[in-house]
Every structure is written in structure tokens, then in C-alpha cells.
Amino acid sequence: xxxxxxxxxxxxxxxxxxxxxxxxxxxxxxxxxxxxxxxxxxxxxxxxxxxxxxxxxxxxxxxxxxxxxxxxxxxxxxxxxxxxxxxxxxxxxxxxxxxxxxxxxxxxxxxxxxxxxxxxxxxxxxxxxxxxxxxxxxxxxxxxxxxxxxxxxxxxxxxxxxxxxxxxxxxxxxxxxxxxxxxxxxxxxxxxxxxxxxxxxxxxxxxxxxxxxxxxxxxxxxxxxxxxxxxxxxxxxxxxxxxxxxxxxxxxxxxxxxxxxxxxxxxxxxxxxxxxxxxxxxxxxxxxxxx
Amino acid sequence: xxxxxxxxxxxxxxxxxxxxxxxxxxxxxxxxxxxxxxxxxxxxxxxxxxxxxxxxxxxxxxxxxxxxxxxxxxxxxxxxxxxxxxxxxxxxxxxxxxxxxxxxxxxxxxxxxxxxxxxxxxxxxxxxxxxxxxxxxxxxxxxxxxxxxxxxxxxxxxxxxxxxxxxxxxxxxxxxxxxxxxxxxxxxxxxxxxxxxxxxxxxxxxxxxxxxxxxxxxxxxxxxxxxxxxxxxxxxxxxxxxxxxxxxxxxxxxxxxxxxxxxxxxxxxxxxxxxxxxxxxxxxxxxxxxxxxxxxxxxxxxxxxxxxxxxxxxxxxxxxxxxxxxxxxxxxxx
Numbered sequence: 222x223x224x225x226x227x228x229x230x231x232x233x234x235x236x237x238x239x240x241x242x243x244x245x246x247x248x249x250x251x252x253x254x255x256x257x258x259x260x261x262x263x264x265x266x267x268x269x270x271x272x273x274x275x276x277x278x279x280x281x282x283x284x285x286x287x288x289x290x291x292x293x294x295x296x297x298x299x300x301x302x303x304x305x306x307x308x309x310x311x312x313x314x315x316x317x318x319x320x321x322x323x324x325x326x327x328x329x330x331x332x333x334x335x336x337x338x339x340x341x342x343x344x345x346x347x348x349x350x351x352x353x354x355x356x357x358x359x360x361x362x363x364x365x366x367x368x369x370x371x372x373x374x375x376x377x378x379x380x381x382x383x384x385x386x387x388x389x390x391x392x393x394x395x396x397x398x399x400x401x402x403x404x405x406x407x408x409x410x411x412x413x414x415x416x417x418x419x420x421x422x423x424x425x426x427x428x429x430x431x432x433x434x435x436x437x438x439x440x441x442x443x444x445x446x447x448x449x450x451x452x453x454x455x456x457x458x459x460x461x462x463x464x465x466x467x468x469x470x471x472x473x474x475x476x477x478x479x480x481x482x483x484x485x486x487x488x489x490x491x492x493x494x495x496x497x498x499x500x501x502x503x504x505x506x507x508x509x510x511x512x
Numbered sequence: 513x514x515x516x517x518x519x520x521x522x523x524x525x526x527x528x529x530x531x532x533x534x535x536x537x538x539x540x541x542x543x544x545x546x547x548x549x550x551x552x553x554x555x556x557x558x559x560x561x562x563x564x565x566x567x568x569x570x571x572x573x574x575x576x577x578x579x580x581x582x583x584x585x586x587x588x589x590x591x592x593x594x595x596x597x598x599x600x601x602x603x604x605x606x607x608x609x610x611x612x613x614x615x616x617x618x619x620x621x622x623x624x625x626x627x628x629x630x631x632x633x634x635x636x637x638x639x640x641x642x643x644x645x646x647x648x649x650x651x652x653x654x655x656x657x658x659x660x661x662x663x664x665x666x667x668x669x670x671x672x673x674x675x676x677x678x679x680x681x682x683x684x685x686x687x688x689x690x691x692x693x694x695x696x697x698x699x700x701x702x703x704x705x706x707x708x709x710x711x712x713x714x715x716x717x718x719x720x721x722x723x724x725x726x727x728x729x730x731x732x733x734x735x736x737x738x739x740x741x742x743x744x745x746x747x748x749x750x751x752x753x754x755x756x757x758x759x760x761x762x763x764x765x766x767x768x769x770x771x772x773x774x775x776x777x778x779x780x781x782x783x784x785x786x787x788x789x790x791x792x793x794x795x796x797x798x799x800x801x802x803x804x805x806x807x808x809x810x811x812x813x814x815x816x817x818x819x820x821x822x823x824x825x826x827x828x829x830x831x832x833x834x835x836x837x838x839x840x841x842x843x844x845x846x
Contacts, residue, residue: 258630306825313828315574315629315630316568316574316629316633316777317824317828319574319630319633320773320820320824321821321824321825323576323766323820324817324818324820324821324824325817325821326817327766327813327814327816327817327820328814328817328818328821330810330813331810331811331813331814331817332810332814334809334810334813335808335809335810335811335814339809438810442762442763446634446637446638446641446762449634449637449638450634450638453631453634457631482649484645484648484649485645485648485649487641487645488642488645488646491638491639491641491642491645492642494635494638495621495638495639495642498621498622498625498635499621502625
């Protein structure tokens with residue numbers, strides 16, 4: 222095979238990986254602050270995907286235009302979920318929280334199944350088959366837009382946590398729950414905000430992903446798992462780690478699809494997870510903790 | 513030995529348990545074919561739930577990938593039967609070590625670095641998913657097109673080759689559930705059982721007290737994996753067809769753990785009660801929906817999810833501890 226094919230596939234993988242990274246970023250932010258593993262993460266993404274597909278088929282609204290509104294809807298959804306269901310669970314044991322979200326995830330997948338049926342749905346935009354030619358390399362327009370948008374959203378999130386008051390307060394909650402309570406922060410509200418932000422991230426990722434892949438209800442659990450693999454590979458709680466992990470997994474999947482068979486690509490993602498756990502359990506960007 | 517097993521159990525608890533066993537033994541005489549298949553499912557889930565409970569309920573290690581052990585057991589025994597004509601009980605001698613090795617691999621990977629809690633759960637899912645995709649591409653087991661065992665109408669029950677009518681599978685799974693129940697009680701009352709509980713409650717403290725936590729967590733995973741693979745062998749010979757997409761799927765793993773969670777994690781009777789409640793309710797729901805002429809895929813699972821949610825929110829310890837208090841069956845020495 223000529224070299225260009227490898228290069229084309231690799232760039233496509235990296236761009237898809239950026240969207241994966243944004244999805245995983247949402248998971249990492251929620252875990253880093255609320256200390257709850259969002260087992261309904263991929264399911265929340267499929268909700269955003271179905272909203273995008275429905276808006277497109279009913280009103281011809283371009284997913285990239287609807288990116289911000291749909292992310293906002295997911296923010297409200299995430300905020301409400303944390304306020305109503307998860308906040309009462311933050312002092313419960315880990316497995317109890319985990320099972321709560323498993324239950325939420327099961328309900329989400331199957332409500333989507335009832336509403337939209339099992340068939341794959343997608344969005345065919347006017348630029349679906351456009352591509353850019355840069356020298357010998359051909360880049361899909363949809364993947365390029367999606368990858369760029371993922372970077373923009375991620376940078377905005379970094380800036381929010383670094384430079385705003387609320388962002389600083391949220392980081393304070395992440396550092397010390399008790400300390401945050403002592404200085405008078407409304408921790409439950411900040412937790413809900415964080416969960417909302419994580420949901421908005423995964424919502425934005427879903428809207429972009431709808432340009433690249435077809436959506437079916439069972440996609441939810443598969444992406445939840447992928448988000449975990451990425452976050453553990455990149456290093457839990459590390460925001461750059463989530464993006465780097467996403468790119469690595471996206472690239473691996475794309476190359477595995479090219480060199481072996483596309484249906485076996487997820488095996489390679491799990492293979493990477495096992496390797497990371499074997500040789501660098503704290504993840505690529507993670508710090509080795511004392512315990 | 514028996515004295516230690518029943519030590520502290522109120523007499524009426526033993527009587528109730530005996531009555532339940534008698535009821536289960538005579539049930540096939542009265543049950544219709546449909547009820548019998550439901551009962552088979554109940555004991556299938558009760559048995560696996562008991563096996564899963566050793567890891568989660570006793571040693572505190574959350575596995576969300578138990579479909580892996582069922583699948584390995586089912587595929588090993590079925591492949592040996594299809595390719596070499598080796599019967600299920602001999603196949604079991606191969607299947608159990610394979611499942612135990614898989615459990616040991618996961619345990620070693622995780623416990624060596626003290627990967628605990630949620631990370632461990634994710635690792636178990638990842639390995640099960642790896643197996644699912646792997647078996648999809650394994651031509652020796654017919655890949656994604658499915659592995660089929662030869663089926664014909666059986667007039668007699670051949671327990672040795674597990675070829676027979678449903679009633680044979682009913683008694684087999686009933687016996688397995690009863691043995692697992694007694695075995696788990698024995699484990700729980702053993703020295704190791706107390707070590708497990710110590711690890712579950714506070715691992716650091718357990719280590720400080722001199723317990724080799726790595727070793728005992730490994731043993732819990734291996735026992736649980738081995739026990740679960742037996743259910744897989746029965747699954748293969750009961751259903752006679754295996755698809756990686758069904759056997760190894762994450763939703764199978766979650767289905768398996770619902771019974772012990774709803775029944776009560778860490779309790780001995782929880783998995784059995786949970787299996788009765790959930791399977792019973794799900795079948796009633798399926799029947800009601802069918803009678804009403806409603807055919808909505810996913811409705812049953814939404815119901816499952818809501819049940820799970822309700823139990824976790826309202827009865828965090830499960831249904832059995834609540835029922836046991838009502839019946840006055842709480843152990844005296846607790």
C-alpha cells in the first residue's frame with residue numbers, strides 16, 4: 222500500500238481521536254471533582270447524538286450550528302441529574318454510586334431504543350463527502366471540522382477552570398471537599414455545575430461524532446467503555462491526558478482497522494488499556510500516587 | 513462442620529430453608545413447561561449471583577465482567593464437544609482452569625498495583641469485551657456466526673452428557689445453587705471468610721493486621737471465576753447455541769449482578785431471593801405485555817433499570833436484610 226493511505230488513515234484517526242478526547246474529558250472532569258464515575262457517559266452522548274439527528278431530519282439544522290444549543294441542553298440535563306440523584310449518593314460507597322449510574326444508563330439506552338428503534342441513523346450534510354487536499358494527503362471535511370471544534374471546546378474548558386472564579390471554586394472542591402465546605406462554598410451546587418459541564422462536553426462530542434459515525438442505542442455502553450479506556454490510558458484526573466489518550470486510541474483504532482479488520486479495532490483499544498495497566502498504571506500523564 | 517455451618521442461625525430459619533428446598537424439589541411435578549423454564553432461569557441467576565457475591569459481597573471487589581467466565585466455560589465445553597466429542601463433565605475439567613486462569617490474570621493485573629474499586633470494575637469489563645471481540649474473530653469456535661451443538665428430541669435424560677429434557681437442567685441447577693449456598697456459608701465462616709470481610713471493610717486496616725490482601729483477593733476472584741464457568745457449561749448444553757455477541761456482552765454481565773444486588777450484596781440468601789424477584793417480575797411483565805398485545809423492545813429493560821434504581825435508592829442493603837428483619841431471621845450473634 223502506498224504511504225499516503227497510511228497517512229490519510231492516521232490523520233483521520235487523530236481527528237476522530239480528538240472528538241474521543243473531548244468525550245473522555247467530560248468523564249475526567251466529573252471524576253476529578255465529584256469523585257463519581259459516570260457510568261452513563263456514553264449514554265448521555267447518544268442522547269446528544271439523537272437530538273442532533275432529529276433536529277437535522279426535522280428542520281435541516283446543521284449539527285455544527287446546533288453544537289452550542291445541544292451542549293447547553295446536556296448541561297441542564299447533567300446539572301439536574303447530579304442535583305436530584307447523585308448528590309444524595311456522594312457519601313455512599315463507591316459501588317453504590319456505580320450501580321446507581323448503571324441503572325440510569327440502562328434506562329437511557331432502552332428509552333432511546335423505544336423512541337428511535339434499533340436502526341442506525343445518521344446525518345448527511347452538504348459537506349459530508351467534501352475533503353481537503355493538502356499535498357498528497359486527503360482529509361475528510363467532517364473529521365477536520367469535528368477535530369477543530371473539539372480543540373476549541375477543550376481550550377475553552379481549560380480557560381474556564383484556570384481563569385474564572387467559579388472554575389477556581391470547582392478546583393477547590395476537587396482538592397478538598399471538607400476545605401471547600403469550611404470556606405463556605407456551595408459544594409452541592411458546584412458539583413452539579415461540574416457534572417453539567419462534563420455532560421456539555423460529552424454532548425458537544427456527540428454532536429460532532431454524529432458527522433462521523435451512525436448512531437444506534439447500543440452505541441452508548443460501547444462509548445462509555447471507550448471513554449474509560451481513554452481516561453485510564455491518559456491518566457485519571459488529567460485534562461491533557463484525556464485528550465492525548467483520545468488521540469492515541471483514535472489513531473490505534475484507525476490503524477488497526479486498516480491493517481487488520483475494522484470489526485476487531487476495539488480489541489486494540491482494550492489491548493492498550495491492559496498494557497497501560499501493566500507498565501504505567503497511573504496513565505500516560507498521571508502522577509503516581511502514594512497508595 | 514455442620515455445627516459450624518448452622519451456628520447462630522435461628523431454628524425457624526432452618527425450617528423455612530428446609531420447606532423451601534422441599535418446595536423446589538417437588539415443583540417440577542406441578543409446574544407447566546413454561547414455569548419450569550422460568551424456574552431454570554431463576555436458579556441459573558441465583559447460582560451465578562452466589563458466585564459473583566464471593567468477589568463483591570465477601571471480598572469487596574466489584575466485577576462487571578462475569579460474562580467472561582460464563583462465556584469461557586460455555587465456549588470451552590461446547591468446542592470440545594463439537595470438535596472432539598468430549599462430554600461436558602470432562603469439558604468442565606478444562607473449562608474451570610481456563611476461567612480460573614482468566615480470573616487470576618485480571619486479579620494479578622489489578623491487585624499488583626492496588627488497582628481497586630471502579631478501576632478494577634472497568635478492567636473486568638474491558639477483558640470481557642476483549643474476549644467478545646476476540647471470539648467474534650476466532651474461526652475455531654465459528655466466530656460471529658455462532659457455535660451450535662447438535663440437537664435432537666430427547667426421550668431420556670442423560671446426565672453424563674447433559675442431553676435431556678428441561679427438568680434435568682432444573683435439578684442440576686437447583687443442586688448447584690444449593691451446593692453454592694452451603695459452600696458460601698462454609699467459606700464465610702472459615703478463616704478466609706473473615707479475612708475477606710476485613711478486606712472488604714477496610715483494606716488498609718486488614719493489611720496492617722497482617723492479612724496478605726493480595727493473596728486473599730486473588731483466591732476470591734479465582735473461586736468466583738471457576739464457579740461461574742460451570743454455569744457457562746450448563747448454559748452451552750441447555751441452549752445449544754453460542755454467539756459471542758450474546759454470551760460475552762456487557763449487558764449479560766450486568767444482568768448477572770442484578771439478582772445479588774437487589775437481594776442484598778454480601779448476604780447468602782440475597783442472590784436467591786433477588787433471582788426469584790427479578791426473573792419473576794420480568795416474566796410477569798413480558799407475559800402482561802404480550803397479553804395486552806404490546807410489543808416494545810426495550811420496555812422490559814427500562815423496567816429492570818427502574819427496579820434497580822428503586823432498590824439502590826430505597827434499600828441500599830438489598831431486599832433480603834429487610835425481609836430477614838421482618839421474619840425475625842437476623843443472626844443472633846451479629
